[in-house]
Amino acid sequence: MPNEPTQIIRKIIHIDMDAFYASVEQRDFPEYRGKALVVGGSPQGRGVVATASYEARKFGVRSAMSSKRALQLCPDVIFVRPRFAAYGEVSQKIREIFSRYTDLIEPLSLDEAYLDVTHDKLNIGSAIEIAQQIKQAIKDELQLTASAGVSINKFVAKIASDINKPDGLKFIGPSSIEDFMEQLPVEKFFGVGKVTAQRMKQMGLHTGADLKRLTEEELLRHFGKTGRFYYQIVRGVDNREVQPHRETKSLGAEDTFVYDLTTLEEMNTELDKIALTVYNRLLKYDLKGRTLTLKIKYSDFKQITRNQSFPEAFSDLETISQTAKQIMAVTYTEEAKVRLLGISLSNFGDVAPKSKQEKEAGPGDQLTLEF
Incomplete structure (x- = not known):
């Protein structure tokens, strides 16, 4: 083509x-x-x-x-x-084991990472052999087990690592990728959450083979720019590089819900979950931020963001969770139907921002709240 x-x-x-x-x-x-x-x-x-x-x-x-x-x-x-703190120490030791084989390491969290071993330090040559050695080193030195996925791109390697858990190792080679992708359930695809998976299935799209029958233009029309990624990956193409030194300007997490949230209690429960994810990611990168942003998308797809800035950088779970819930309480109305919530931290620099006065904001506007 x-x-x-x-x-x-x-x-x-x-x-x-x-x-x-x-x-x-x-x-x-x-x-x-x-x-x-x-x-x-x-x-x-x-x-x-x-x-x-x-x-x-x-x-x-x-x-x-x-x-x-x-x-x-x-x-x-x-x-x-x-x-x-204990998990962070173990994570650092795991990273040290990785670095024996390559400097191209992209952590995703404390407990997972991508490694590019196309040119490995020890000239082993075999990615499967390197994965076996890493797994054995983690077991011998840390008394823990890891699962590994090996392939020619990030997407397939990540999915492969989940196939034989725990203590698994799965290789999916170039000649097997397209068949593998065709059989993959749509909910396993990058960017496909519960809501998108449900939508796909309503369209009769249950596997990669179903997605493959759609043209790139059709996928773009139905799923926006992510449709282009679906078009490529179902054909085994993922040219994303392992990025060991990505600059982090903001860090966060969000979740789209199967059912709209209508009570403040439901929203606070979900914010606690999202705050924990954000906390773990901050810990992973050893980051502290001064600005917390709450993202809210309603059932009518109207989206707003609200933020609060602090004079001192923070990364503790309690501050993240409580601040998000305080902002949510100010924003909440009884008729609100929320389909997505997100929390992010930013302003990782050395200069603390000056707080702004609260103002009226439309969809997508930023608002700094003072409590």
Whole structure:
């Protein structure tokens, strides 16, 4: 095809630790081993599951689930508070193992990263062999297990790492990628959340093969610029580079909900979950910001952002969560129907911004609130 993108052949590994927080707790505290364990908040409050051990996952307990729901599913589950400093130390040791093989490392979180080993430091040549050595080093030196996906691009490597968990290794070579992508459920595609997956299925699009039947123009029309990515990746093309030194101007997370949120309690529960994700990402990059921005998209697709700036940089979970909920409370109206919420931190520089006075704002305007 004349417009077919040129594929760059790389050797990419995606490493994903297995139930990372819970595994560290089980390693450090023998009384937790073999037990259903949740790292997260208390079920007596509005706690959220950060990570569940595999013993808890057998009962349906999952990350981002409310702790109360986790207790309902698994009455014997043990809850422990996160020890992020400990996880950060382990993450640094994992990074040191990665760096023995390549300097092209792109962390996605404390427990996962992409590695480009097209030209590895030890001249091993085989990405599969490197992945095996990394997994073994993590097991021998840290008493933890990791799963690895190996392929020629980031997208396929990331999906491959999830196939044989825990302690898995999956290689998907160039000749297998298109068949693999055609069989992949649409909810596994990059950028496809619950809402988009539901929409796709309503259109009769259930797998990569279904997406492949649409032209690039049709995908763009239905899904915007992400449609171009779908068109390429279902054909095995993903030319994104592993980026070890990406400049971070803002960092955040957001979630689109299957059902519109109508009460402040529902919104605060979701903000707690999103705040935890943001906190983990700040910890990963060792960042503190002075400006927190809350993004709200309503059922009519009207979107607003509201922000608050502080004189001192912060990254603690309590400030992130409470600030987002304070802004939400000021913005909330009883008739509001919210389909998306997002929290981000920015202003990572050395100069603190001057606060602005609260003002009226339309869709997409910025507003700094003072409390």
